[in-house]
Amino acid sequence: MYELLTGIIFYISIGVCVVGMIIRTALYFRGLAWNLDRVAYKAFPKQGFQGAVRSIYKWLLPFGTHGWRKQPFMTVIFFSFHLGAVLVPLCLLAHNIFLEEKLGFHLITMPNLLADFLSWVAVISAVFIVLRRIALPEVRILTTWYDYLIIAISVAPFITGLLARYEVGDYSFWLIAHIVSGEILLLAIPFTKLSHVFLFFASRAQLGMDYGIKRGGLKGTKMAW
C-alpha cells in the first residue's frame, strides 16, 4: 500500500499537479483578449509588467494594502494559514528527504520545531477561517459546501501529518492517511478553487496590468492598492 502510494500514485499526483498548473496558466494568459478585456496588454508590455509585479507584491505583504489593513483579523488568520500551507509542505525535512529519494532533488529545509509550530498555526488559523465563515453574515451568504470541502482538502494533510508526527494511535495509519490526503490535495490543485495557488498570481497580474496600462499607469499614477 505504502509502496503504491509513494510510487506510481505519487508520480501521477505530482505530475498532474505540475503539468495541470502549467497548462492552466498558459491557457489563462492565452485567453486574455485585449479587445474583450479592454486592456492593451501587448502595446505596453513594460507598464503592464510593472503594474503586474506591483499588484502581486503589495498583496503578498501582510497589511500591505488598504484591503488587508481594513480587516486585520482576516489578515492575521489568512497569512498565518498560508504561511504554513506554503512553507511546511515545501520545506519540511521529511518531505525533502522523500523528494530527494523520489525525484533526486530537494528544496531548502526548515527546523522541525518551526515546522511543528507553523503546522499548528495553520490548523488553528483554518479553524478560525471556518468560524469566520459561519459567524459573519457577509461571508456566510457566499459560503457553499464546496468551500468547506476545499478547506477540508487543504487542512487534512496538516491534521493527519500532525497526528502521525505525535504518533497518536497507529502511526502507519496516519502516515498513509497523510500521504493520501496530500495526494488528493495535489490532484485537486489544478481542477478546483485550489487552482488559486497559481491563478492568484495570474489574476492579480491581470488586474495589475489593467491598472498599469489603462487605468492610470500611463498617466504615471501607481495604484495605491
Add this chain to the structure above:
Amino acid sequence: MFKKILFATSATEASDHAARVAFNMAAALKAHINLFHVLGVPTRGYSQVVLDVKTKEKVEIDDEYISWVEEEIRTYYANQLKDRKIDLSIKAVVGIPHREILRQAKEIKPDLIIMGGSTGSDEESVYKSNTGSTLQRVAKAAQCPILIVNRPAASFWGGVSSIVFGADFSKASDKAFEFALKVAQAMKCELHIFHALDITSNHMGLSLSQDEIEERIRKNLNLIRARYVSKMTDKKNFSMDVWEGIPYVEIVKYAREKHADLIVMAHSSRKLEGDAPKIGSNMEQVILRAGCPVISVNH
C-alpha cells in the same frame, strides 16, 4: 410700439399682477402675446423626471403632460381673457427657467418681455445656485426690454403719464434712456431723469462731507445734461434730479413723488465684489419696493 410680447409666467399668484398688465397691453396695443411657462426643471440626471414648479411634485414628462399644462394655463387666465380679442399663443417647456425664457426670446424675438415678481421662497429652489434669480439672469442677457410687475400696478398700460428713468451713466443706461425716451414720446408723457448718488459708507469707503456731496450732485447733473438732455431735441415735459442716499430707496421715493407709472432702469452688468454676486441688486430692490412696474433695459 410693441407688436410682440413674451409673457413669461409662473401661472401662479406671483404673476397675477404681471398678467393683468400684460393682457391690458396686448389688448390696447393689439400685440401678439406669447404666454410662456417653464413647467419644470429637469432633475435626476438623464431621467425623464421633472420637478413641476407649481405642484413641487416629480412628474414624468411627455407630450401629453405638456399639453395638459398648456391647457391649465389657458384655464388659469380664462377670466382675464374672456370677452377680449387678444392674439394669444401658449407654450410650456421643460428646463431651467431663465435659460428657457432666453431661448424663447431668441426664437420669437419679442419687443418686450413681461415677467412677474419673485415667487419668493418658492424660488429658493436648489436650481438657483449662487448666480442669481431667473429675473436677474433674464434681465442681464435679454436683447429686449423687460417689464417687471411685482406689486399691483396703480395704472395699466395705455394710461402712462409719468416715467422715471433711473440713470447710472453706463453704456446699458444709455440704451435704457433711449427706450425711456421712445416710450415717453409715444405716450406723450412726462419723463423724469433721476440719478441717486450712493452715499452708503460701504460703497465709498468713508463718509462724505455735505460740501463734497453737493459738489458731486452738481457734477452728475451736468453729466445728465450732457449725456441725456442733449438727445432730447423736441421733448419739453421733462425734469431731472440727483438725490443722495441709498440708491434704491431714493429711486422709489422719487418715483412716488413724481407719481410715476413706470420706472425705466438699466440692468447694470457690473459685478459687485464678494462671493455672492448680487448682480443688479439695486434693481431687485426697486422692483420689490416700487409702486409701479419697472422696465429693465440692457441692450
Add this chain to the structure above:
Amino acid sequence: MPEGIFCNKKPIETEEALKAFMGDTSGAQYYKEMQSLDVDSDLLWKTIQNTCKSRIRTWLEICAHCGMCAESCFLYLVNDRDPKQVPAYKIQSTLGEIVKRKGKVDNEFMRMAMETAWAKCTCCNRCGLYCPHGIDMGVMFGYLRGLLYQQGFVPWEMKIGAGMHRVYRAQMDVTEEEFVETFQWMAEEYEEEYVGLTVPVDVENADILYTVNAREVKHYPEDLAEAAILFHAAGENWTIPSKGWELTSLAMFAGDWAACKMQVESVYDAMERLKPKRMVGTECGHAHRATVIEGPYWAGRKDGQTPVPSIHYIEWLAEALREGKLKIDPEKRIKQPVTLQDSCNYVRNHGLREVAREILSYIVEPGYFRDMSPNKEHNFCCGGGGGFNGIGLFRHQRNKGLMTKRDQILKTGAKLVIAPCHNCWDAIRDLEEEYEIGIKWSFLKPLILSMLVVPDHMKPEE
C-alpha cells in the same frame, strides 16, 4: 407575448421609434411587457462562449467567497450590511449562475439580474481594489449589463439613452446644428462682458478640440460659455467639432456595445478630420471613461489610445493654472470649508487623483480644503454612478445610496462640494434636495471664472 412592442431585443434605431418609446410614460407598458419577455438561452450561451474568456471565467472560478469585498461596497454599507449586497454575492448569483446554467435561465431570473446590475452596482470598481485575488466585480457587472441589454432586460431610461446615441450620436435629442448654434448663442450672450469671445467651429490643426456633454447644450449652456471664456482667457487655439462633439455615452451604462462604438467613432472621426493636437473633454466622469479610457477598445484600436491625446478638463485646467495661462485673483479664493468629490471614472479608473487637488491648491485659501474620507482612488461613488441617477424604477434604491456621500460630506464640515463630474454633480444636487444638509455644489468652471483675473484685452470698455 415573447417580444413586446417596446420591450424586446431590438435596439432603438430611429427617431420615430425613440419618440414612440418615450411616449410610454415611465415605461409603464415597457416594464409590463418585460414580465413576459422570452429569454433566448441559445443566444445568451453563444454570446458567453464567444466573449467570456479566461479573465472573467477565472474570476468567477477562484473567488474564495471570503467576503473581503463586502465593506468596499457603499451599497452594502448603506443598506445596513445586507449580505445580499456583498459584491461577490451579487455577481455570483447573477453572472455566475448564468454561466453555471449555460444560459438556461428564465424571465424572472433575468429581471432579478437586471435589478442587481443596475440598482445594486454603479460599476464604480471599488471592490476590485479590496479583493485579494484582484477580482473586479464592477468590470463583470459591466459585462453582465451587455448580456442583459442583448436580451432586452434593461431599465427603460437606459434603453432611451442608448437609443439617443444611436439616433443623434448624443445622449439627448440635440442635433449638430443645435449644438453649434447654442454654443454660438452663448458666445454672443457673453461677448459684451468678455470682449472678443468667439466659438471657433471645425478649425483644423487647432491645439485643442473641445467636446461636451449634451446636457450642457440642452439645459445648462452657461457651461459652454464658461468653457469658451476660459479657453479664450488662456489664449488657447481651440475649436469645437460640428460633428462628433458628444463626449458621453449612456450606451456604456446600458451595455449597448454597438452603440458605444458608433458614439466614440463619431468623436474619433472628428479628431481625424480636424487633426487637433489634443482633445479636451468637459467636466464629466463617465464621458471621459467612455471616450478616452474604454472607447479606443470599442473602436478596435489596438493600442487602447484615442487618435489624438485626450485629456480631462481638470487636466487642462491644472496645466493652465500651473503655467500661468489663467491667473487667479488671490483675494477671491474660496474662503469657506470646501471638499472635493473624486469621480470614480477618472480617479480610480484613470489615475487622476492629484490633478483636482492641484487645482484646489490654487483656488482655495490654505486651510479651507477638507478632504473626504476615504478619498482619491478609494473614494466612494457619489451614489448615482453607472446610470443609477437616471433610472426611475430604482429611484428609492438610489436615494438610499446617496446617504453614503451625504455622511461623507457632513463629516468634512464643508459647505461647498466641488464636483468636476456631471454624474457626481447631479447626485450631490439630488442628495441636497432629498436630505437638505445645507451644502452648495459646483463644477470648477464657474468657480474659476468667479476668481479669474480677466486679461485686459477681454475687458469691455467703460
